[in-house]
Amino acid sequence: MTDVVVYENGPLLVRGDFTLRTPDGEEIDPGRSTVALCRCGKSAIKPFCDGTHKAARFRAGAGRETPAPRSGEPE
Numbered sequence: 001m002t003d004v005v006v007y008e009n010g011p012l013l014v015r016g017d018f019t020l021r022t023p024d025g026e027e028i029d030p031g032r033s034t035v036a037l038c039r040c041g042k043s044a045i046k047p048f049c050d051g052t053h054k055a056a057r058f059r060a061g062a063g064r065e066t067p068a069p070r071s072g073e074p075e
Contacts (some may be wrong), residue, residue: 002018009058011039011053012036012039013036014034039058
């Protein structure tokens with residue numbers, strides 16, 4: 001099971017069994033079973049968070065601000 005927690009003004013924390021890949025499909029070794037992924041785009045170690053969001057004054061909520069995307073499946 002994979003658990004993703006969105007932190008207000010911070011990273012995405014991913015725990016559990018997951019695989020990270022580049023857009024080309026190359027696997028990225030996370031080095032551990034819990035990682036923080038950058039949301040601000042300023043990290044020097046992307047895709048991982050290095051805490052730069054604090055200095056960059058990144059602001060983003062932890063909840064949904066827009067409706068969920070449609071899956072294309074009938075309800």
